[in-house]
Amino acid sequence: MSDRIWVGTKKGIFEVERGAGGWRIVKTxxxxxxxxxxxxxxxxGTLLAALDHGHFGAKMHRSGDGGKTWQEVGVPEYPPQPDGEVEKDNWGKPWAWKLxxxxxxxxxxxxxPGVIWCGTLPGGLFRSRDNGATWQIIDTLWNNPMRKGWFGxxxxxxxxHSVCVDPRDGRHVHVxxxxxxxxxxxxxxxxxxxxADGMRAAxxxxxxxYEPNIQDPHIVVQCPARPEAMWAQHHNGIFRTTDGAKSWQEIKEAGPSVFGFAVAVHPRNPDLAWFVPAQKDEKRIPVDGKVVVTRTRDGGKTFxxxxxxxPQDHAYDLVYRHALAIDETGDRLVFxxxxxxxxxxxxxxxxxxxxxxHLPPIRCIKFG
Amino acid sequence: MARVRFTANLERHVAAPTAEVAGETVCAALETVFQANPLLRGYVVDERGALRKHMLIFINGEQIADREKLSDKVGPTDEIFVLQALSGG
Incomplete structure (x- = not known):
């Protein structure tokens, strides 16, 4: 059971601990x-914090003593862009290969041990073999011609945004x-x-x-005890697979809305999952100003x-894709x-x- | 020797003392600074060596022209000032 939560926000990281009096922020x-x-x-026990300094770029800091001290370590760096290689954004503007x-x-x-996976914008997957000190791009994915079909x-x-390492076999990874x-x-x-067969992009x-390579799963999670079972909170709905992502099934009804960003799955029960819905794509607010969590215990048949x-009155909290977490017992959740x-x-x-x-906007939450 | 000064705002994240360095271009001058202070590099330029989007470099009060390769010429008595553009948030 985890008695510690890390809340990553737009204005720093808040360390939360469960003591005799309940949960409280103990350190920033x-x-x-x-x-x-x-x-x-x-x-x-290694901690890694990815910071975005805006003007000064993205930076990574590592702690080996539970956050007492931090050292700046390497960040993922993109390979040199070949001469004549031009990639364009949604508006036709060229963009450079850089973090x-x-x-x-x-x-x-x-x-x-020591292997850590890192997903980035724009479209990069990196791996560290030294606990985050240095990073190498997975060029087999970066150089895959289909990668250029991705868009923001x-x-x-x-x-x-999602990396799922199969607990049965570390060579088997979904992103x-x-x-x-x-x-x-x-x-x-x-x-x-x-x-992404079966996913639908409205x-x-x-x-x-139904083209797989243009789907927008906001987040993908995998049941640790049953890794072939995965859930995706997608841009226009909820999708589930029970065959290791070979096929996905759409869940069309899920309480007040199927729109949202976050999903958590129980560590041992693949049919038990939680979502934090918002009204819809064009109105990213809780339905009727009421913050709710939806839960299915039967693989998405009912919620x-x-x-x-x-809060059930004029509450307009939106929950980002990395801001819902579940602990290893499956009993504790935080968003x-x-x-x-x-x-x-x-x-x-x-x-x-x-x-x-009263915290700053929350970007990510982790137990541990 | 050209003098290179950095915005004081950098000091919150990384040491960025004023330096006197040789170098005929902004790139060469900064390279000398970064070799002595490797951590500073990533705060000023990206992995391609281009100036970060919201950073500015002035030589004697004139903004440099080449933000990609930093090829603007530097004289021995020039002052290079590395600072950040202002933005909200």
Missing amino acids: HFLADDTSMFLSDPRS IRVWALEPGHKSQ GGADYPGI GVSCGGVWATEDDGQTWNCR YMPPEKA EVLRNGL GSTTGSCWISENQGDSWSCLST
Whole structure:
């Protein structure tokens, strides 16, 4: 059971601890700095904080002593762009191969100590073999011709936001791309295949709606005990696979809305998952100003709407894709919003307690 | 020797003392600074060596023309000032 939560925000990282009096913020790290991603690696205890300094670029800091001290380490760097190689954004403007933002940090397999995966904007997947000191681009994915079919959704550039390492086999990795579907390797990154069959993109012309490589899964999560079972909160709905992403099924009803950014799956029960819905693409606010969490216990056939302890009157909290987390027991959940509110549940979402309503906009939350 | 000064705002993240360096271009002058202070490099230029989008460089009060390769000429008594553009948030 995890008694510690890390809340990464636009203005620093807040360390939250459960003591005799409940949950409270015990320390701040990098106060006033924009934190795009955070990792607490359960294998080594290593902490990694990805900061976005705006003017000064994206930076990575590492702690080996639980956050008492931090050292700046390497950031993912893109390979030199070949002469004559031009890539253009959604508006036809050329863009350069350079790091914009760290958007995913995940530990490698337990048999690969020191391996950490990193997803970035624009569209990069990197791997460190030395606990984050240095990073190497996975050029088999970067140089895949289909990668140029990816495009930005929300952000100006495509980005890799999800990395799922199969607990049974560390060579088997799925990544989620906005907008570029889900990609899988079964040979440690030597070859990749797009696996988004069944996903539907309502934002595309009808003839392209089911094209795998343009899908916008906002986040992809994998059930650790049943890795072939995965969930995706997609731009226009919820999708589920039970065959390792070879096929996806759309969930068309899920409480007040199927739109949202975040999903969490129970560590042992692949049918049990949580979402934090928003009204819809064009209105990114909670339905009727009520913050709720939806929960399915039957693989998406039915959903409960959980609201005990959550604001139900003029609340306009939006929850980003990395801002909902579940601990290893599957009982504790935490989520945080763009308006700086943070709620914690210790009973699978049946009830929630408020940590704060005054934090900076919350970008990512991790137990550990 | 040209003098290179950095915005004081950098000091919150990384040491950026004023330096006296040789170099016929902005790129060469900064390269000398970065070799002595490697951590500073990534705060001023990206992995391609181009000036970061919201950074500015002036030589004796004149903004440089080449933000990509930093090829603007530098004289031995010139002052290079590296600073940030203002923005909100």
